[in-house]
Amino acid sequence: MKRVLPVLTVLLAIIAVWYVAAYFLNLNWATQQLAREGIEPTFSALFNNTMAQERPVLPAPHQVAVGLWDGLAGQKITSKRSLVWHGWVTLSATLAGFAIGTLAGILLAVGIVHSRAMDQSVMPWAVASQTVPILAIAPMVIVVMASVGVTGLLPKAIISAWLSFFPVLVGTVKGLRTPDAMQLDLMRSWNASASQVFWRLRLPSAMPYLFASLKVAIAASLVGAIVGELPAGATAGLGARLLSGSYYGQTVQIWSALFTAAALAGLLVLMIGWIERLTLKRMGLAR
Amino acid sequence: MTDPAGPVVEARGVDLTFQTADGPVHALKGVDLTINQGDFVSFIGPSGCGKTTLLRTIAALETPTGGGLTVNGxxxxxxxKARAYGYVFQAPGLYPWRTIAQNIALPLEIMGFSKADRAERVQRVLELVDLGGFGGKYPWQLSGGMQQRASIARALSFDADILLMDEPFGALDEIVRDRLNEALLDLWARTGKTIGFVTHSIPEAVYLSTKIVVMSPRPGRITKVIDSPLPRVRPLEIRDSQEFIAIAHEVREGLREGHSYD
Known part of the structure; x- marks a missing residue:
């Protein structure tokens, strides 16, 4: 109870603020509508209207809850209106992108730590890749890959990997470099080979850093997958859901998709955290 | 192999100059030294006198820029590469993700000892440093003194002829240090290893060594080599004897001659 109470308090505060904001943001439309219908604009009439508009500027929490429930449980999960189906489309691209990005990040980090040339050449490019807005890159990746006949999951996964390799790269480089001069000298005094130093010293030392960056990377992967669904009129995935919602002013749909994405990200990060605890415990690093 | 009482380490005019941004630094200059099989040699001197550098040079962790240095010929x-050294640093440097036994097995894994051989050796050196029941513990479950004993066990596990120790007890309190000094002498008597030992402490150097190398800084050099007349078996009480005090005085004189107190 002690741990739940603060969380609940914050949640209630957010919902309260949200209701107030919904009332004021939707007030303008409500006033106009009541005037058109010739209804006396009392507070209760206005309030009821702001809470139940079809296309509100900001939908009230219960409207989003209904939209979410309908999207998650109210449809067959194979239906194109099901958030479970859209969520799965996005999730599969996210996981594929996360796998590619993590692999690329770790391989580049290993190269950077072992080769002076790579250390000096790769890092600036990696940083530069992240300064290019992903929204500008995404359509080009989709278009270029579509022109060579690759569509569907892979282009999205690549955009997702574009965002997720970077935190893995930075975290892993930092982690692989944590062993100090003394530990490397010890390895040298035992005449250890570079691969023995890597597998027995550098990689285990890097594990806590690796997991911290994996948590950032999986959230970034999800963002990448959603961004990859925005251009070229995709019809499947949470990104497509966001886009079509904004085309038709379906704010409830937008918010429902947003919350699904947020919940998905939360679950993914929790999952990594769980794997982290398990791994570190097996390694004897958790106390 | 070297003859039992022959020289293990021979240094003739060893120079080592580091090139730094502020110009060359003479870490070692004209070092002549002979260490015989079974010697316990202490290197003592103030910071910057090159005692650690000399130890590292013997261990091939630094390369001399001049002179001749041979180890076992x-x-x-x-x-x-012939695994002649076990090196012990001031910090234990145990891997937190390995148990004590796994930590001690680490150099054995690297050197390709068989699994059965590893287990047998780990058990033997654990008993040697009096950590018999602690093989399954993780480093953080042990006190600082016990961790350092584990790191000595690790250095002994692969039967190197030479044990090089760089202020191994420098981070420990004096009571623990006394006990470990006693244990180290006992271990030395039982294994007959050649030991090189860097220290800041005059009593520690005199208590442990058969040969005390006094060094002084700028440039790092040997000012005096004192052969200890103390017997090889030394109870802690020997530190109150006249002989002990006389050698300690001689060491202090050596340090003063090298302007170590300026």
Whole structure:
């Protein structure tokens, strides 16, 4: 109870603020509508209207809850209106992108730590890749890959990997470099080979850093997958859901998709955290 | 192999100059030294006198820029590859993700000892440093003194002829240090290893060594080598004897001659 109470308090505060904001943001439309219908604009009439508009500027929490429930449980999960189906489309691209990005990040980090040339050449490019807005890159990746006949999951996964390799790269480089001069000298005094130093010293030392960056990377992967669904009129995935919602002013749909994405990200990060605890415990690093 | 009482380490005019941004630094200059099989040699002197550098040079962790240095008749680097040294640093440097037994097995894994051989050796050196029941513990479950004993066990596990110790007890309190000094002498008597030992402490150097190398800084050099007349078996009480005090005085004189107190 002690741990739940603060969380609940914050949640209630957010919902309260949200209701107030919904009332004021939707007030303008409500006033106009009541005037058109010739209804006396009392507070209760206005309030009821702001809470139940079809296309509100900001939908009230219960409207989003209904939209979410309908999207998650109210449809067959194979239906194109099901958030479970859209969520799965996005999730599969996210996981594929996360796998590619993590692999690329770790391989580049290993190269950077072992080769002076790579250390000096790769890092600036990696940083530069992240300064290019992903929204500008995404359509080009989709278009270029579509022109060579690759569509569907892979282009999205690549955009997702574009965002997720970077935190893995930075975290892993930092982690692989944590062993100090003394530990490397010890390895040298035992005449250890570079691969023995890597597998027995550098990689285990890097594990806590690796997991911290994996948590950032999986959230970034999800963002990448959603961004990859925005251009070229995709019809499947949470990104497509966001886009079509904004085309038709379906704010409830937008918010429902947003919350699904947020919940998905939360679950993914929790999952990594769980794997982290398990791994570190097996390694004897958790106390 | 070297003859039992023959020289293990021979240094003739060893120079080592580091090139730094502020110009060359003479870490070692004209070092002549002979260490015989079974010697316990302490290197003592103030910070910057090159005692650690000399130890590292013997272990092939640094390369001399001049002079001749042989270990077991080989170059230091050849000796390193022939696993001639066990090195012990001031910090235990145990891996937190390995148990004590796994930590001690680490150099054995690297050197390709068989699994059965590893287990047998780990058990033997654990008993040697009096950590018999602690093989399954993780480093953080042990006190600082016990961790350092584990790191000594690790250095002993692969039967190197030479044990090089760089202020191994420098981070421990004096009571623990006394006990470990006693244990180290006992271990030395039982294994007959040649030991090189860097320290800041005059009593520690006198208590442990058969040979005390007094060094002084700028440039790092040997000012005096004192052969200890103390017997090889030394109870802690020997530190109150006249002989002990006389050698300690001689060491202090050596340090003063090298302007170590300026």
């Amino acid at each position: 080989m170059t230091p680097d050849e000796a390193r």
